[in-house]
Amino acid sequence: MSASPASQVVVEAPGVQRVEEHTPREPGPGEALVAVYAVGICGSDREVFQGNRPEGYVRYPLTPGHEWSGTVRAVGAGVPGGLVGRKVVGEGFRNCQVCDRCHAGETTLCTDGYEETGFTQPGAMAATLTLPARLLHVLPDDADLTAAALLEPAACIAAAALKGNAQPGERVAVVGTGTLGMFAVQFLRAVSPGELLVVGTRNDREALSRQFGATDFRTRDQELPDDFDVVIETAGSASAARTAASLLRRGGRLVLTGIPAAGADGLDPTDLVVRQLEVHTVFGAPPDAWSHTVRVFGAGLLDPLPLVTHELPLTEFPHAIELVGAGDPKVGKVLLRP
Numbered sequence: 001m002s003a004s005p006a007s008q009v010v011v012e013a014p015g016v017q018r019v020e021e022h023t024p025r026e027p028g029p030g031e032a033l034v035a036v037y038a039v040g041i042c043g044s045d046r047e048v049f050q051g052n053r054p055e056g057y058v059r060y061p062l063t064p065g066h067e068w069s070g071t072v073r074a075v076g077a078g079v080p081g082g083l084v085g086r087k088v089v090g091e092g093f094r095n096c097q098v099c100d101r102c103h104a105g106e107t108t109l110c111t112d113g114y115e116e117t118g119f120t121q122p123g124a125m126a127a128t129l130t131l132p133a134r135l136l137h138v139l140p141d142d143a144d145l146t147a148a149a150l151l152e153p154a155a156c157i158a159a160a161a162l163k164g165n166a167q168p169g170e171r172v173a174v175v176g177t178g179t180l181g182m183f184a185v186q187f188l189r190a191v192s193p194g195e196l197l198v199v200g201t202r203n204d205r206e207a208l209s210r211q212f213g214a215t216d217f218r219t220r221d222q223e224l225p226d227d228f229d230v231v232i233e234t235a236g237s238a239s240a241a242r243t244a245a246s247l248l249r250r251g252g253r254l255v256l257t258g259i260p261a262a263g264a265d266g267l268d269p270t271d272l273v274v275r276q277l278e279v280h281t282v283f284g285a286p287p288d289a290w291s292h293t294v295r296v297f298g299a300g301l302l303d304p305l306p307l308v309t310h311e312l313p314l315t316e317f318p319h320a321i322e323l324v325g326a327g328d329p330k331v332g333k334v335l336l337r338p
Contacts, residue, residue, distance in 0.1 A: 007338065008126030009317045012061045014051020019315050024128040027076035032083060032133040034090070038149035038311070038335045039124040040067035041324050042179075048119065049321050058119050065123030065336075066092040066116060069148035072136070079133040087143050089151045089294070091135040092117040093284055108284035116284075125314060127338045137290050140298045146311070148297070149335055150304035154183045155285035155293040157234070160255040161187035162289060163280040164230040171228045173197040174214075175244040176235030177205035179307050179333055180257060182212055184232045189213030190301045199224065199243060200235075204329055208306065228252060238264035245277065253278040310334040 008022035027033045045064050047053035068090070072083045095102050096112035117123050117131060139148055157180050166172045172193040174184040177200030188196055189212065197216045198209040206217040218224060220243055229252055233244035236258025245254055245267050254277055260266075272279060285293075296302045309332035312320050320334045 006127045007314050008063050009065075009314055009336075010061055010063055011049055014060075015049065017049065017317060019317065022126045022128065025130040027074055027079070027130050027133075029077040030079060030132055030134070031076040031130055032072050032079055032088075032136060033074040034070040034088060034129045034131070034136075035073045036065075036068055036070045036124045036126060036129055036338045037145040038069055038337055039065040040149050040152070041320050041334045041336065042067060042153065043324065045118070046321050046325050053119070057114060057116075062119070063122045063124075063126050064118045065125035065129075066118030067149060067152040068124035068129065069139075069145040069151070070124070070129065071145075073128065075133060083133065083136065083138070087139040087141065087145060087148070088136045089139065089148055089290075090117070090129075090131055090137065091155075091285070091287065091290055092119075092152065094121060094132070094135075097134075105286055105288060107286050125317065125336060125338070137294045139294060143298070144305065146308065146335065147304040150179070150183075150307060150333060151290075151293050151297060152285070153179055154297070154302060154304065155290045156180070156257065156282060157183040157187060157232070158293040158296070159285045159289035160184065160232050160234075160257050160280075160282045161191075162292060163282065164188075164232055164253050164255045166191050166193060166230040168192040169194045170230060171195040171197075172230045173199060173228045173232075173244075173247050175199045175231060175233045175240050175247070176258065177202060177209060178234065180234035181205075182208060182307055183302070183304075184234055185209055185212040185214055186302050187296065188230075188232070190296060195228075197225070197228065197247070199247070202329060211306070212303070231255070233258055236260060238266055241267060245271065248275070248277055250275045251277070253280070255280045255282060257282045259283075304333075307333045308335060311337055314338055 094115035095107035095110035
């Protein structure tokens with residue numbers, strides 16, 4: 001069964017969803033109307049459906065969907081007409097563009113409060129999406145829109161890679177082997193590291209890790225080194241953060257991207273100070289990380305397609321949510337196709 005070309009998913013309240021008719025919203029001044037090609041599902045979409053996303057970071061009723069790709073169909077006043085017909089992806093954070101953090105390019109730190117596509121604003125689990133055109137990033141004409149639907153999580157990892165600032169020849173490592181971990185491997189591989197270690201909990205991810213450029217793979221219960229220059233953590237647990245810190249040499253650079261459950265025991269501040277570790281964190285992706293991602297993708301250095309295991313119609317939204325939360329090692333990235 002396939003979804004209607006003009007359908008949308010609506011999560012009315014936690015655990016209550018429907019697929020209904022979708023009416024495109026014509027773009028106003030500064031906006032663009034995008035025909036959605038594919039939209040990814042991640043753990044935060046599951047939080048929206050289950051009702052355990054933190055207060056203030058979701059607004060019901062809601063059409064979810066913050067990882068997406070599509071083609072511009074129309075633009076409003078003040079938007080270059082040349083965007084029409086172009087393949088695009090788009091930033092989710094609806095930043096104010098006026099505060100000091102926005103002016104510094106740190107739009108994910110906007111002081112005007114949190115607004116994001118798919119969480120507090122209508123998302124891409126619909127036939128079309130209307131959003132500020134300034135959030136769009138144009139893709140090459142020959143871009144694969146299935147692969148491009150994964151560029152939002154890739155951009156978050158691009159932000160981590162930029163903060164880690166790995167140099168050619170440095171020893172680098174990734175902790176975590178999910179979608180984010182595999183993107184981290186690809187971004188780090190692109191800077192020609194001297195060694196690229198992946199640390200995970202599942203041996204079945206070794207082949208894919210090496211396919212993306214890892215030179216070594218170990219599980220956390222194996223003996224691990226302690227002399228790496230840069231480590232990116234993507235697993236989202238306190239134990240993964242501690243493992244990541246333990247891999248670093250004195251003065252090494254750690255970038256944390258995962259968000260453990262509240263109250264988790266974290267890193268030892270004494271260890272951080274004595275070893276003079278640089279610790280960076282990432283929540284979302286600012287514009288420079290998006291631009292970097294699209295550039296790396298266009299150059300053929302980023303290959304999201306091997307991470308996609310399921311493509312389903314919008315009507316299968318509940319099943320897709322189940323797949324994402326099942327913990328099945330055969331389930332990778334799940335996409336919905338409006």
